[in-house]
Amino acid sequence: MEYVLGMDSGGTKYLVRAADLDGNLLGMDEGQAANHYMQSLDEVKRLIDESIDRCLAQFGGKREDCVYMLSGSTGCDSEEDQQLLHDLYTGLCGFACPVYCVNDAELAHYTATGGVGLLLVAGTGSIAFGRNASGETRRVGGWPLSVMGEEGSGRFVDAWAMHEYTRFLDGVRPKTPMMEAIRSVTGVSTAKEMMEFGMAMFGPPHPTPRLGALVNASAEQGDACACAILKRAAQGNFDLLQELAGALSYDPQDAFSIGLWGSTILKGTYQRRLLTDLLSEAFPNASIVIAPIDAAQGAVRWAIERYRAGE
DSSP states (O other): OOEEEEEEEOSSOEEEEEEOTTOOEEEEEEEOOOOTTTSOHHHHHHHHHHHHHHHHHTTTOOGGGEEEEEEEETTOOSHHHHHHHHHHHHTSTTOOSOEEEEEHHHHHHHHHHTTSEEEEEESSSEEEEEEOTTOOEEEEEOOOGGGTOSTTSHHHHHHHHHHHHHHHHTTOSOOOHHHHHHHHHHOOOSHHHHHHHHHHHHSTTOOOOOOHHHHHHHHHTTOHHHHHHHHHHHHHHHHHHHHHHHHTTOOTTOOOEEEEESHHHHHOHHHHHHHHHHHHHHOTTOEEEOOSSOHHHHHHHHHHHHHHHTO
16 A cells, blocks of 8 residues: 655654555654754664654555655754755665655744645744745744753753753852752752753753753742743744744734744643733734644645656
8 A cells, every 4th residue: 555654853752654645644743853963874774764654553664655755854954854865864774765854943844834825933042944825935043042042941940940940059149949950850959960960951962951840830820030030932933933034024914823832832731821922013914823633644734745746
């Protein structure tokens, strides 16, 4: 049976789905993240192979029957990255189908907007991607936190929460439930422990304490420090979208779609309210969209579309 594969290769997981040419889902697998910036190419290939095999086993799929493969990958940030990933997928044993590799933000954009409009991704990291009616594309952001990127992302919220916690350890912030919660989650109680924790966050694989839900809950309860962190995050994400809109010549009065994507903005109710208020004021006729399907399902739809178009 002929089928397509759609992959969402993100910073925290690798999700693959298979579907027949009518779009009916046949199998899926969620595996370990496979990132060529964090792992060797051999390791990335092994993880992808294993995830695909688990997916195909669910419906008895054969590699030679795949007619199109589409992957949206974090770390696909340049022509060199795109070529590397294209070579990796076309080199998988048993496949002889066309392969299309894009940044995961571009895949999320297609999934949420259908291909035209703006999209903010704010999950572990952050990036904005857009396409206008003329087909022009642009991305803004997606740079590491070490160069003050990742605006409004989970890593951004974590870094600012830990920054505020250092001020608590310095004795210039009050002892609040949020500070106590950070202490409980991180196990950090002393300046020495804080220094070691901070240095671990700074270096590969850049572990983070995942404090987003904690900070959001604290903000909802009125913690002034948490509110300030998420106000800063919302402003950072708004700036990404506003600059992207300008680069693609969207008029503030235009009617277009703005997609929101990623756990930090979708589960972070406090930041999302702040951001949507900023967007509604700046772009009063825009529609804010949250995709009803995941990116791997979007990859499947896009793969079928490209296959039928002979692309």
